[in-house]
Amino acid sequence: MGIINIRFKNVKSLENTFIDLEKLNVLIGKNGAGKTNIQKYLYYFYENLVETNIDNNIIDKNNPYNSYAEISVKFDLSKFIEIGNKSENIGKEFFNKISLLNENGDSSITLTFKQYKNNTILWSHDYQIRKLLKYLYPIYYIDVRTLDLYDWENIWDIIGEFGQRRSEKEEEFTKEFDGILKKIYGTKYFEYLVQLKSEIDRLEYNVQSYSNSEKFKQIYKLKFGGDKFNFKKNKLNFYSKGYNSYNYLRIFYTVLDLLHNSKVKNPIVILDEPEIGLHPNLIDELMQLIAGQNKVIQTILATHSPRVLKNSLVTKDVNIFQLTEINFKTSVRKIMNLENKKSHKVISDKEASYYFANGILFVEGVTEFELFSNEYLQNLYPILKEIEVFTYNSNNISLDVSHPFQRNLDIPYLLLLDMDKIIKYDNDKKQFSISGDTYNPLKNLEIIKREKFLYGERRILLHYRNRIKGISNKVNFNYDENKFVFSDKLFYEYRALIKAYCKNYNVYPVNTTIEGSVVNKSNYTYFYQWIMGDGCSYSDKVKLKEAYDKNDNISYKINILKTIIEGNLEPLFRLNEKRAGKSTTQSIKEGYQIAIKLEKLQKGSGWMTLFIDDIFSGFKKDNQKSQFSILFPEIADIIKTLEVIMK
Structure with a gap:
């Protein structure tokens, strides 16, 4: 080297x-x-x-x-x-x-x-x-x-460097070269050259001597029979x-x-x-x-x-x-090198392109990508045009390749995770436990070690962690088997603590899944009107109306809608036959059983774009951010967090 x-x-x-x-x-x-x-x-x-x-x-x-x-x-x-x-x-x-x-x-x-x-x-x-x-x-x-792409003279300059150092026998080369000229072209031609040199000398001109490399450059040109490069018998300008x-x-x-x-x-x-x-x-x-x-x-x-x-x-x-x-x-x-050989197999132009990004929002799948790529949303929040949305499809190897912290890149970022990548609910123990991998700050051993030495305002993070850990280990949470929501206010404090803690490490855990952020308590009636309207081609509208109208409870209605968009319920699982069967209210049980069999709005099918576009079409021109924040509070908070990180 x-x-x-x-x-x-x-x-x-x-x-x-x-x-x-x-x-x-x-x-x-x-x-x-x-x-x-x-x-x-x-x-x-x-x-x-x-x-x-x-x-x-x-x-x-x-x-x-x-x-x-x-x-x-x-x-x-x-x-x-x-x-x-x-x-x-x-x-x-x-x-x-x-x-x-x-x-x-x-x-x-x-x-x-x-x-x-x-x-x-x-x-x-x-x-x-x-x-x-x-x-x-x-x-x-x-x-x-x-670079002059048609004149490669400087390649000859390098070739000239192949020459040996000056030799005492260089004069012999000149004499032998003169002999070769006489032998091939005749004495008369050689005499013309001698006469030409004599005339130049008489006029008091002289030719500057070649350096050693220049001399060899000319020798090599002579050896190769010329100095113009061709490629596949064509001139370079071809x-x-x-x-x-x-x-x-x-x-x-x-x-x-x-x-x-x-x-x-x-x-x-x-x-x-x-x-x-x-x-x-x-x-x-x-x-x-x-x-x-x-x-x-x-x-x-x-x-x-x-x-x-x-x-x-x-x-x-x-x-x-x-x-x-x-x-x-x-x-x-x-930048940290890719130690994991598996990373070599997954890296593509896509992963490499994020090394040049102004900022990155990491998302798990196509649903999130579709949401944050929405034209109306990007016009409302210009920060979304400044950053790249990276879909890693829950593949941590792909995430490792481009994650700024893993690669030591100076790029602001936010990692969006479903809450079940942070905590999981044990239905038998009625407790939550810390789940996921090292991208969950609560489970990252390096973060745990560092927090022991925090001081000042950052010391609050250790308090958050201990509080979250204490609640996870000691508190039982029971959810309503009809509404699938928790009645204990401590659960919402617990979830808010987790979110506040994780945001300090550029991780944003959504309350359930991104589908639950899109269809929520503030806008579920708008979603129902949209899916039942003429602008939506949903095929099971009659059965959906039957299930939706079975009970007037708000949590029940939201659960029906979350089921058809394949989102998690508040206890971080999806509705299925077994869970629906445990409902104690007959109308709710019947409604859930209908909803489970309904057509689902698939991820990446475009339904989210159509719904968001429909919402924006109904907004007044003034204060659109305020209107959006009311209907989509968690999405607005995600973008606000991203804005803070980018600043």
Whole structure:
């Protein structure tokens, strides 16, 4: 590996930014977050190693007290030292020079660059050391947006680096080359060349000598019989820009890999948005190519592409960094890698796309997705347009892949859970118990450990937890077998405590299920009117009316409607024959038995959109949020919680 880590101080938005590098390093973040600054000023560091190339804008001007910008790069010498130890006489002097760089005994050297306000540059090491490091760790900056996709001359520049160091016998090459020209083209042709050179000299012109790599570049061009690349016997302009971009990067990495094998070098590639113009399949092939190169070739890649990120997340030897801008300063987070191999199988562009989100609302299924994607609701609450709704279909592996806390992403989020993912009711013991998995804050062992050390206002969370735990262990709750509701007010305090506690950990447990949030005590009459009306194609309207009219109790009527939308009742279970049979009121029992057999409104069938749209069509233009909050109090509270989190 070439570079171990980089630190930037007072470099534009990089106030004090540290990143440790792997073979593949991926930078993600919004425009203006600082990705370009990291790439640009690492390259700037290199540009100044052996000559001066001043950038007057490097110092962070938002802080007038900054007197200098600083860039420190720590290089890994271990590979070179290892090669040197194995070599006998060939190159021994060269590798001895490298060994002397090992200042701290850890097979590394840290090179520091400082540029002051007056543009004075100060280096931590002398010119000869910098020159050697530039040779050992060559850097290449590729910005696909400015790349000439039809002229690959810079590929020849890399090929020229295959050349050997200068030799005392180079003059013999010139003489032998002259002999070849005479032999093939004749003495007369050679005399023309001599005459041409003589005339140029007479006019006091001269030709600047090639550098060693330039000389070999021309030799290789001659060897290959030309310098214009074709692909599949077609000129490059025959292909699209995207395809040429892919082909350029493919041959670039291939040549670079061969360069390392033939020369003692650890190349570093700065690659900016390689996905531009590429079909997703070509992105896959490109990322596999980059990942498959020799480990000593490092790539620092900036991207806005979920496809690039998806491929990177399942790659070995990768570091992924999320950059965010806070008050004109760049904040860097290292994203947690996917330890679970099962995650590699479920990750797709969908999961990867959420790493670029402004905010995420995680929901269990299509019903919630349909609700929060409703056009009227999004217009009423613009926050819903700013965030992404992630449907993980109760698959925790899919949730793990994109959950900001699990991946160490700086993305505001809210996880919506049915209450039975938090607590469950034991019908025999008449008690509730804590249920679910680690996404339930009440069951998360890490949270339990941390709460022991909370102080100040946050200490209330430990009080909430202990209160919830005490009620779960000690209190019996009996529900009415006709209404399926609890008469004990403590139950509602218990449920409110759970909700308040979980919201502190960005988890929102709905009272029952999302269906119960949509059809509730405040709006059940509206829902009944809608489903029975001409605008709804529900097929069992006659039987539904029969069941609905069996009893006038409000809880009973809500339970009938919850049954046909497949929602949970208050004790967190669905109505079935056995539970209906235990009802002591004959009319209620008969109504429940009818409801169980009625047509159900299936998840994702669109009924929720039609109902919500119908509700909005009846709203007055003024104070629509207030009207909505009255009819859908829990949904309004979910969105309010989301707004607070996003702020």
